[in-house]
Amino acid sequence: xxxxxxxxxxxxxxxxxxxxxxxxxxxxxxxxxxxxxxxxxxxxxxxxxxxxxxxxxxxxxxxxxxxxxxxxxxxxxxxxxxxxxxxxxxxxxxxxxxxxxxxxxxxxxxxxxxxxxxxxxxxxxxxxxxxxxxxxxxxxxxxxxxxxxxxxxxxxxxxxxxxxxxxxxxxxxxxxxxxxxxxxxxxxxxxxxxxx
Amino acid sequence: xxxxxxxxxxxxxxxxxxxxxxxxxxxxxxxxxxxxxxxxxxxxxxxxxxxxxxxxxxxxxxxxxxxxxxxxxxxxxxxxxxxxx
Numbered sequence: 001x002x003x004x005x006x007x008x009x010x011x012x013x014x015x016x017x018x019x020x021x022x023x024x025x026x027x028x029x030x031x032x033x034x035x036x037x038x039x040x041x042x043x044x045x046x047x048x049x050x051x052x053x054x055x056x057x058x059x060x061x062x063x064x065x066x067x068x069x070x071x072x073x074x075x076x077x078x079x080x081x082x083x084x085x086x087x088x089x090x091x092x093x094x095x096x097x098x099x100x101x102x103x104x105x106x107x108x109x110x111x112x113x114x115x116x117x118x119x120x121x122x123x124x125x126x127x128x129x130x131x132x133x134x135x136x137x138x139x140x141x142x143x144x145x146x147x148x149x150x151x152x153x154x155x156x157x158x159x160x161x162x163x164x165x166x167x168x169x170x171x172x173x174x175x176x177x178x179x180x181x182x183x184x185x186x187x188x189x190x191x192x193x194x195x196x
Numbered sequence: 197x198x199x200x201x202x203x204x205x206x207x208x209x210x211x212x213x214x215x216x217x218x219x220x221x222x223x224x225x226x227x228x229x230x231x232x233x234x235x236x237x238x239x240x241x242x243x244x245x246x247x248x249x250x251x252x253x254x255x256x257x258x259x260x261x262x263x264x265x266x267x268x269x270x271x272x273x274x275x276x277x278x279x280x281x
Contacts, residue, residue, distance in 0.1 A: 029248055042279045045215040045252060045279075049243055049245075052247055
């Protein structure tokens with residue numbers, strides 16, 4: 001009889017992420033994955049109902065981990081500056097530790113699969129980050145803004161720096177490596193922009 | 197001493213996953229086998245992977261054998277072969 005095996009499950013997941021990041025969703029099939037993970041296609045169907053289920057489960061697992069790690073140490077009553085510094089640190093850590101996971105999420109971001117995990121992301125946002133932002137506004141540390149404007153200013157600069165780092169070059173320079181000074185300089189400007 | 201008699205239920209441990217390569221390609225094909233799947237005692241859950249190349253039919257059952265499923269599906273004219281473990 002076939003039984004679940006956690007190690008096997010993890011190695012299947014790793015292989016799937018690797019394949020989808022490298023070859024894209026279109027070229028991905030259960031049979032190819034089975035071969036790459038050295039299991040039978042039958043084994044894959046013990047863990048996953050079908051191809052969509054596999055992609056959804058993996059994406060959900062990654063986004064839960066990303067959310068959890070970006071909220072690590074966060075408290076709704078933290079000062080806005082401290083909370084932002086912590087968020088930036090947490091997010092950067094995840095991006096550098098799990099680059100493939102991030103690329104995987106980017107691959108599926110515009111597919112129907114992603115719709116199903118959006119709900120759980122929204123829920124988490126409201127619970128912790130919503131309160132954090134709300135408190136900061138009430139204390140006069142943050143300008144009230146539409147969510148999209150807030151988000152674009154608060155996090156897009158960090159993501160752009162990470163992108164430059166991953167590319168290893170920028171329009172102005174052939175070599176770029178992210179550093180604490182650069183991140184802090186950017187963060188201070190972001191905080192300044194968001195202050196009332 | 198009290199003896200607890202457990203009913204012969206579908207305890208999680210007994211459930212097996214059987215998988216078959218088929219030519220159930222379209223929603224119409226799946227719609228055609230759907231009544232058969234729901235009237236067959238012993239099929240706890242079933243689905244067809246519509247987004248993968250093998251059109252895998254996946255069955256959860258406690259006691260049915262692969263041959264049982266193959267007989268049911270081929271009887272209505274579809275291809276159905278067990279995927280090797």
